[in-house]
Amino acid sequence: MAVNNKNPTSDLRIAVICSSNMNRSMEAHAFLAKKGFSVKSYGTGDKVKIPGCAADKPNVYDFGVSYDEIYHDLLAKDKTLYTQNGLLHTLDRNRRIKSHPEKFQECSEKFDILITCEERVYDQVLEFMENKTPSDNSIVHVINIDIQDNLEEATIGAFLISDMCVMLAKSEDLDNDIDEVLHDFEERCDRPILHSIVFN
Known part of the structure; x- marks a missing residue:
């Protein structure tokens, strides 16, 4: 179509x-x-905050760190968790749109x-x-x-x-x-x- x-x-x-x-x-x-x-x-x-392994332990990054870097950081930390909660999918989409959070x-x-x-x-x-x-x-x-x-x-x-x-x-x-x-x-x-x- x-x-x-x-x-x-x-x-x-x-x-x-x-x-x-x-x-x-x-x-x-x-x-x-x-x-x-x-x-x-x-x-x-102030920072880029996304869910981590517990509610009180978010993953925190500076603006300007690329979606690709965040993707690989989460992949190394816990591939299963971040696949299940959709974060790796989200980051994969994001890095196709632009390089980093602004x-x-x-x-x-x-x-x-x-x-x-x-x-x-x-x-x-x-x-x-x-x-x-x-x-x-x-x-x-x-x-x-x-x-x-x-x-x-x-x-x-x-x-x-x-x-x-x-x-x-x-x-x-x-x-x-x-x-x-x-x-x-x-x-x-x-x-x-x-x-x-x-x-x-």
Whole structure:
């Protein structure tokens, strides 16, 4: 089946942001890229934290350590555990999309839409955007949809984010229409949506 990449989406610059740029933002990144969107993904945390051998023993890495390095580190630590919990599969997908987790607060790129996957990340993004000096005062829409940090929810969340972006992309005047579009989407997905405007 041919993939239809003809899309009204190519001029929307989108970033999807979670805490570690490992699961939720990467799943949505993969979905949106397949639909032809111009998309990047980021994390806002101090470190990249992923599940370890116990709840109180996460694996912790610096942003910039490659997905490939993390993959091989987990492979060496406990191949069976990290195969069963899906982390090796997740990392394999991630390294096909880009080389390493990226921290949002260190990025200088400009976006039209920033989509966060939990309220704490939303707050961190707003704080960062509001404290930096705007360069051209172009409008940026920051939208939050809460997605639990597990593999199943990340997939559901990626579908929802993808649907929302398709709806946003259809608007001919996004700044004017966005509240109405998000209201319609919120009713459809039955999850609360947060929305703020900041400036580039």
